[in-house]
Amino acid sequence: MDPIFQVERVGKSYKNAKVSEKVLHDVTFGVERGEIVAILGPSGCGKSTLLNLLGGFERPDEGTVLFEGKPVDGPSRNCVMIFQQYGLLPWRTVRKNVEIGLERTGLTAGERRRRAEEYIERVGLSDRIDHFPHQLSGGMQQRVALARALAVRPKVLLMDEPFGALDTFNRYALQNELLRLQESEKQTVVLVTHDIDEAVFLADRILVMVSGPGRIRREIRIPDYKPRDRGSPQFQHYRKVIYDLFHLSGQEIQTEFAI
Ligand SMILES: Nc1ncnc2c1ncn2[C@@H]1O[C@H](COP(=O)(O)OP(=O)(O)O)[C@@H](O)[C@H]1O
Ligand SMILES: [Mg+2]
Numbered sequence: 001m002d003p004i005f006q007v008e009r010v011g012k013s014y015k016n017a018k019v020s021e022k023v024l025h026d027v028t029f030g031v032e033r034g035e036i037v038a039i040l041g042p043s044g045c046g047k048s049t050l051l052n053l054l055g056g057f058e059r060p061d062e063g064t065v066l067f068e069g070k071p072v073d074g075p076s077r078n079c080v081m082i083f084q085q086y087g088l089l090p091w092r093t094v095r096k097n098v099e100i101g102l103e104r105t106g107l108t109a110g111e112r113r114r115r116a117e118e119y120i121e122r123v124g125l126s127d128r129i130d131h132f133p134h135q136l137s138g139g140m141q142q143r144v145a146l147a148r149a150l151a152v153r154p155k156v157l158l159m160d161e162p163f164g165a166l167d168t169f170n171r172y173a174l175q176n177e178l179l180r181l182q183e184s185e186k187q188t189v190v191l192v193t194h195d196i197d198e199a200v201f202l203a204d205r206i207l208v209m210v211s212g213p214g215r216i217r218r219e220i221r222i223p224d225y226k227p228r229d230r231g232s233p234q235f236q237h238y239r240k241v242i243y244d245l246f247h248l249s250g251q252e253i254q255t256e257f258a259i
Helices: 047-055 094-100 109-122 138-151 168-185 196-202 233-245 251-258
Strands: 003-016 019-032 036-040 062-067 079-083 156-160 188-193 205-210 215-221
Touching: 003 047, 003 188, 019 047, 019 062, 019 188, 019 215, 036 047, 036 196, 047 062, 047 079, 047 156, 047 188, 079 138, 094 109, 094 138, 109 138, 138 168, 168 196, 188 196, 196 233, 205 233, 215 233
Parallel strands: 036 188, 036 205, 079 156, 156 188
Antiparallel strands: 003 019, 003 062, 205 215
């Protein structure tokens, strides 16, 4: 056991129009080094808030968030965040967008260049290295964002619904890619999603959240079956466990299974 994050009894409220709203209540969990953890729940249940606490972009009102045993007191290069809206600079090429993450890291210009090329190759975009973001598809833009994050060699990737804007084909391709890259880089990944399939496909462990106020209702460990396959009985099983948890499993889903 080597916990990288320890979240203990965290509570968080926001004040909206003079009314205080409790967004997170009594949230406790740990993340092991090298683990992929998915935080799954409906929109508005506090997933992004929780991720922002891990990344040091927000502070808890109650409880503690520890990173490698120390309280998180602000954003750091150890944890890089990837969002749904790629966050690329439109006036910079792919190469320059990846290099920008490497500024002020102590690397020389030559090292930055080589590092950027290495990670652009890893995400399969070497032939687009001098393109601008508007010349790329959404899937390619998210690959650039992934390369930019990985090039920093962070200990943790924090991902907030990173594939939510992509069509099914691109989403599946990027999910496969993420597993492949994580297998070689061994980063810890904390992923926020409202997509049940995405959580089951990617995660070693799923924290299922409910709202009002946001809290963790259930932890589901996904055994390490290989290769991860969306058509496998294991995948269908865990998907159904979660559907049932939200009372979503019904005629519609059974019909889908019967096809
Ligand atoms: N900066 C903020 N100021 C005020 N309220 C916020 C802020 N961020 C989030 N909230 C509120 O907290 C709740 C949870 O939001 P969020 O963490 O974004 O949920 P999720 O990511 O699960 O959709 C929502 O009701 C939202 O309106
Ligand atoms: Mg969110």
